[in-house]
Amino acid sequence: MKKKYVLVxxxxxxxxxxxAMVRDFQETCDLIAFCDSNQTRLxxxxxxxxxxxxxxxxxxxxxxxFDEMIDTVKPDIVIVTSIDRTHHLYIIRALELGxxxxxxxxxxxxxxxxxxxxxAIERTGREVRVTFNxxxxxxxxxxxxxxRDGVIGDxxxxxxxxxxxxxxxxxxxxxxxxxxxxSGGLLVHKSTHHFDLVNFWLDSIPExxxxxxxxxxxxxxxxxxxxxxxxxxxxxxxxxAKGDPFAIDLEANEHLKSMYLDAEKEDGYQRDQSVFGDGxxxxxxxxxxxxxxxxxxxxxxxxxxxxxxGFQIAFNGTKGRIEVQVREQSYxxxxxxxxxxxxxxxxxxxxLPMFGEPYEVEVEEKEGGHGGGDPVLLNDxxxxxEEDEFDRAASHIDGAISILTGIAGNLSxxxxxxxxxxxxxxxxx
Numbered sequence: 134m135k136k137k138y139v140l141v142x143x144x145x146x147x148x149x150x151x152x153a154m155v156r157d158f159q160e161t162c163d164l165i166a167f168c169d170s171n172q173t174r175l176x177x178x179x180x181x182x183x184x185x186x187x188x189x190x191x192x193x194x195x196x197x198x199f200d201e202m203i204d205t206v207k208p209d210i211v212i213v214t215s216i217d218r219t220h221h222l223y224i225i226r227a228l229e230l231g232x233x234x235x236x237x238x239x240x241x242x243x244x245x246x247x248x249x250x251x252x253a254i255e256r257t258g259r260e261v262r263v264t265f266n267x268x269x270x271x272x273x274x275x276x277x278x279x280x281r282d283g284v285i286g287d288x289x290x291x292x293x294x295x296x297x298x299x300x301x302x303x304x305x306x307x308x309x310x311x312x313x314x315x316s317g318g319l320l321v322h323k324s325t326h327h328f329d330l331v332n333f334w335l336d337s338i339p340e341x342x343x344x345x346x347x348x349x350x351x352x353x354x355x356x357x358x359x360x361x362x363x364x365x366x367x368x369x370x371x372x373x374a375k376g377d378p379f380a381i382d383l384e385a386n387e388h389l390k391s392m393y394l395d396a397e398k399e400d401g402y403q404r405d406q407s408v409f410g411d412g413x414x415x416x417x418x419x420x421x422x423x424x425x426x427x428x429x430x431x432x433x434x435x436x437x438x439x440x441x442x443g444f445q446i447a448f449n450g451t452k453g454r455i456e457v458q459v460r461e462q463s464y465x466x467x468x469x470x471x472x473x474x475x476x477x478x479x480x481x482x483x484x485l486p487m488f489g490e491p492y493e494v495e496v497e498e499k500e501g502g503h504g505g506g507d508p509v510l511l512n513d514x515x516x517x518x519e520e521d522e523f524d525r526a527a528s529h530i531d532g533a534i535s536i537l538t539g540i541a542g543n544l545s546x547x548x549x550x551x552x553x554x555x556x557x558x559x560x561x562x
Contacts, residue, residue, distance in 0.1 A: 139166040139208040141199070141223045142215030143178040144392065145466040146237050149507075150212050150514075151178070155188045157508075158515040165206045169215075170196040173396035180391075199223065203230045210235060216309055217316045221246040224261060225253040233260040235514055239325040240532035242317035244540050244557040247533050254529055255561055262514065263532030267326045268333050268525040269506030272459060272480055272496045276448075277334050277523055279494070284484060285450030288335060291431045293446045295327055300463040302417070302437035303379050306351045306408040308466075311415055313543075318415040320344065320539035320546075324435055327444075328423075329527070329535035334448075337427040338534050343551040344542035346419035350438040356409040368405040369394065381405045381465065421542050443479075453486040480504075530560060 138154060140147055154162040169175045172195065179190035194202035196215075203211075203226075211227035213220050213236040221241045224234050240263050241247055254261055267273055280288055297305075305323070309315045316322040332338060349355060353364060368374035369383055383394040383405050393404035417438060423431040443460040460479040480498075485491040499505025512518060513526050534554075541552040 135161055135163045136209040137163045137165050137207065138210050138212060139168060139202060139206060140164070140212040140214065141168040141196075142213065142219075142237075143167050143169045143171075143174050144214065144216075146214045147178065147212075148181065150214065150235075150511075151182070152186065153511040154515055155182060155186050157511065161517070162515050164191060165208060166192040166194060166202055168194045168196060168199055168202055171396045171399045171402075173399055174392055177391045177396075199226060200230065203227065203232065208232055213237060217242050217322060218246075218314060221250050224250055228253045228257040228259040228261070231257075231259070233262075235262045235264060236532070238263055238265060238329075238532065239317060239321050239536045239539070240529065241536065242315075242321050242540075243543075244537070247536065247540070248558050250529065251533060251558065251561055261529035261532070263527045263529065263535075264510065264514070265326065265329050265333075265525075265527045265531070265535070266503055266507055266510045267330055268523075268527065269510045270503040271498055271505060272457070272482055273330060273333075273506075274523055274525065275482060275494060275496045276455065276457065279455060279484065280334055280448065280450075281336070284452070285448060285455055285486075286452030287427075288429050288448050288450045290429060290449045291331060291335070291446065292449075293327065293331065293431060293433045293444065295324070295433075295435045295444045296439040296441055297323070297435070297437040298439055298442040298463050299379065300465060301442055302439070303351070303408050304381075304465050305415070305437065306413055306417070307381060307406050308404060309402070311406065311413045313414040316415065317536070317539060318543060319435055319437060320416070320419060320421070320542040321536055324419075324421075324433070324539050324542075325535045327433065327435075328538040329531065331423075331425075331431055331433075332531070332534055333525075335425060335427060335429055337425040337429065339423045339538045339541070339554050340426055341424045341551050341553055342421060342538055342541035342545055343423075344419065344421045344545040346416045346546065348413060348416055349418040351408045351417050352413045353409055353411050361409065364409060365407050366410055367403050367407060369403075374407070379408050416546070419542075421538075423538060451487075453484065453489075456483045456485065457481065533558060533560060 154164045175193040182188040211232045213223045365371040365373040368380040374380040383389045419435045421433040442463040446457045448455040458481045482494045501508040544552045
């Protein structure tokens with residue numbers, strides 16, 4: 134029996150979901166409405182449905198008509214891909230109106246909103262799923278398998294470095310993400326993926342978090358310090374932006390133009406702000422130390438202006454060590470082919486036994502984003518899920534635990550003190 138879906142927030146991330154529903158899961162999904170704060174963007178989503186996927190346009194509702202939409206089309210499930218700070222509003226209201234929810238990560242941006250979501254789930258008895266596609270990438274699943282099977286014994290420490298390059302990393306500083314009130318900063322918006330992976334790999338939860346860092350590269354003051362004397366507010370219409378490798382030309386990309394530039398007349402949102410402008414309140418350089426319930430410790434770093442994209446990680450156990458290096462294809466959200474997102478350029482997974490010769494572990498990559506992980510995630514969400522020995526499907530508890538590491542990190546940045554995660558939210562587990 135088909136389930137009825139509506140989608141809230143038709144920006145850059147939305148197509149990942151509605152493309153799958155109308156192209157690959159027609160037998161189980163009925164996409165019946167879009168909702169957004171911007172009618173131009175709604176119309177463009179319908180244009181893509183019609184011209185790109187051969188599907189008839191569906192009903193559209195403005196954000197102010199959310200309740201009316203639920204009452205009118207009566208969906209089973211609401212998909213939330215709106216701006217991060219609004220996730221809780223749509224999640225909670227959808228639950229109250231009798232719907233289940235699938236939400237893009239991060240589930241929300243601070244402890245108060247996290248508690249409100251958990252309370253609403255308890256109150257309504259409905260379900261919230263969080264879409265952690267990195268769990269499904271074959272190399273990440275293989276890491277969980279190796280640790281689960283005791284290949285390096287008990288893991289005592291993890292060293293995890295995530296690198297964002299000057300294409301993908303810079304993009305967070307052009308968009309709404311640059312305002313920490315919107316995104317929770319990169320410790321929440323981006324690192325939620327990474328903290329979820331560590332929770333997933335270690336099969337544990339964080340207890341204490343200490344973070345340090347700041348805005349060290351992007352922003353006007355940093356550029357001035359490096360000797361830059363000419364600035365622009367946004368790339369569109371700016372002569373100074375021409376030839377700037379940090380600028381993005383919305384006019385030159387039909388998809389970005391249609392989704393953002395043409396939609397500006399309604400809400401004034403500018404997708405191409407200068408990464409060296411004023412008003413950036415998120416960090417680009419971060420270091421975090423986390424202690425877990427199983428006594429393992431994590432040292433984590435995130436830098437958003439590096440020459441390559443991907444991660445390096447080492448697990449130190451009582452029987453040896455696992456080393457991983459993954460380089461990914463860089464991309465700009467909605468700026469190119471979606472299948473480029475998470476595409477691997479290089480991958481090495483090495484086991485170093487305490488007594489024995491090191492060896493590399495081969496991991497088979499399949500078709501689809503994130504090494505073939507995205508199709509498995511999408512089938513879990515929209516198709517007939519297969520039995521999964523690794524329990525990759527993420528609940529609202531998984532979503533909460535992952536963001537609470539970043540939320541605790543943000544509090545630590547403010548206070549200079551370590552933060553106990555259990556003091557932030559009652560998970561009601």
